[in-house]
Amino acid sequence: MTSMPPAASARAASILLLGIVYLSFVSLGLPDAVMGVAWPAMRLQMGQPLAAMGILTITLMASAVTSAWLTPRLVAVVGTGAVVAGSCTLTGLALCGFSVAPSFGWLVLLAVPLGAGGGAVDASMNQFVAAHYTSRHMNWLHGFWGMGAATGPVVMGLALASAGGWAVGARHIGLIQLGLGVVLWFALPLWRHSPGKSSASNDPDDKPIRGASKAFKPLAMQALWLSPLCFLLYVAAEMGTYLWAASLLVGNRGIGLPEAGIWVSVYFASITLGRFSAGLFANHLGNRRLIALGIALATVGALLFALPTLPHALNLAGLVLMGLGCAPVFPSLMHEPARRFAPEVARKVIAWQMMASYAGGSVIPAAFGLIATWLGLEAVMPMVVLMLIVLALAVRRLNQLS
Numbered sequence: 001m002t003s004m005p006p007a008a009s010a011r012a013a014s015i016l017l018l019g020i021v022y023l024s025f026v027s028l029g030l031p032d033a034v035m036g037v038a039w040p041a042m043r044l045q046m047g048q049p050l051a052a053m054g055i056l057t058i059t060l061m062a063s064a065v066t067s068a069w070l071t072p073r074l075v076a077v078v079g080t081g082a083v084v085a086g087s088c089t090l091t092g093l094a095l096c097g098f099s100v101a102p103s104f105g106w107l108v109l110l111a112v113p114l115g116a117g118g119g120a121v122d123a124s125m126n127q128f129v130a131a132h133y134t135s136r137h138m139n140w141l142h143g144f145w146g147m148g149a150a151t152g153p154v155v156m157g158l159a160l161a162s163a164g165g166w167a168v169g170a171r172h173i174g175l176i177q178l179g180l181g182v183v184l185w186f187a188l189p190l191w192r193h194s195p196g197k198s199s200a201s202n203d204p205d206d207k208p209i210r211g212a213s214k215a216f217k218p219l220a221m222q223a224l225w226l227s228p229l230c231f232l233l234y235v236a237a238e239m240g241t242y243l244w245a246a247s248l249l250v251g252n253r254g255i256g257l258p259e260a261g262i263w264v265s266v267y268f269a270s271i272t273l274g275r276f277s278a279g280l281f282a283n284h285l286g287n288r289r290l291i292a293l294g295i296a297l298a299t300v301g302a303l304l305f306a307l308p309t310l311p312h313a314l315n316l317a318g319l320v321l322m323g324l325g326c327a328p329v330f331p332s333l334m335h336e337p338a339r340r341f342a343p344e345v346a347r348k349v350i351a352w353q354m355m356a357s358y359a360g361g362s363v364i365p366a367a368f369g370l371i372a373t374w375l376g377l378e379a380v381m382p383m384v385v386l387m388l389i390v391l392a393l394a395v396r397r398l399n400q401l402s
Contacts, residue, residue, distance in 0.1 A: 230398065
């Protein structure tokens with residue numbers, strides 16, 4: 001029997017590693033949307049008010065932010081593969097713990113490893129893909145996160161319809177996570193076959209570095225805080241729309257709750273499908289063009305959704321258009337630090353970007369709730385439009401600096 005040539009063997013291992021990378025982001029997405037689906041049943045069983053969800057959310061966010069901040073140092077010690085495998089195992093154990101938690105206090109305690117595991121996978125994998133793969137792969141990576149995030153609520157919904165309730169759903173998702181963790185642990189040897197992206201990329205943004213060391217612009221301190229700011233603004237706009245669109249449709253646009261729920265799902269699906277589609281063109285267009293086109297499309301969509309005097313069909317088309325525009329922005333922005341900064345700086349910037357993302361996805365959408373209370377729900381989408389405009393200006397300035 002003839003053995004596979006070394007070059008072919010390395011290529012096969014590299015392809016397998018890419019599959020593992022995508023699998024890790026499916027595992028990251030699985031628990032993300034579950035809490036919102038399960039909370040009505042969880043709070044009744046635990047005897048908690050609706051507002052207690054805020055305690056869990058803050059705990060999850062604080063744990064994820066801390067973990068994202070510490071991850072670059074941990075990766076430097078044990079490697080990306082071990083961090084991802086360990087984090088996936090940690091989230092699986094936490095979810096299994098949720099299923100047997102006797103009180104709300106235990107849920108809060110278990111939210112610490114759940115958030116920490118998610119933050120570590122998020123930060124380490126984004127840094128790894130930004131350093132070793134192209135913009136196409138980064139867009140597809142976040143598309144796979146969407147697949148996981150869409151699957152989790154389905155599993156929980158089926159569990160809620162059964163006699164076992166939310167605890168069975170948490171246990172099943174936890175066991176899936178543990179199974180993925182086992183695969184990731186066995187796949188650790190594949191991480192030795194990390195590809196050298198710069199020599200094989202067709203991304204226009206990478207052309208200056210092909211076959212040579214990247215000549216970075218002089219480091220500007222303004223660029224170091226503009227990068228995280230862009231993520232805070234983007235995630236606030238995306239998640240603010242996701243969280244408040246149904247309330248706006250039901251309370252102000254005369255659409256029933258079931259139909260509103262479907263349109264919010266369509267918005268989320270348009271982001272996921274848009275990321276897979278954007279991956280097909282990412283290497284040809286380059287990150288910066290994709291980001292500019294995405295922000296422009298998202299702004300037009302948000303504006304259409306924000307105008308209550310337009311026909312419902314145009315409002316809903318705007319929501320879908322915003323999702324399609326949002327699709328390439330996060331992955332392409334996440335892919336950029338490796339192009340903008342030296343490797344040791346890029347790793348830190350990506351961790352800061354993840355921290356800003358968590359803040360943008362929790363604190364600002366909550367602030368939208370206060371704005372809606374004071375000024376009405378119709379004030380939310382104009383704020384989203386404003387954030388997208390400021391994001392466009394921030395990205396333009398960042399491009400000038402780096």
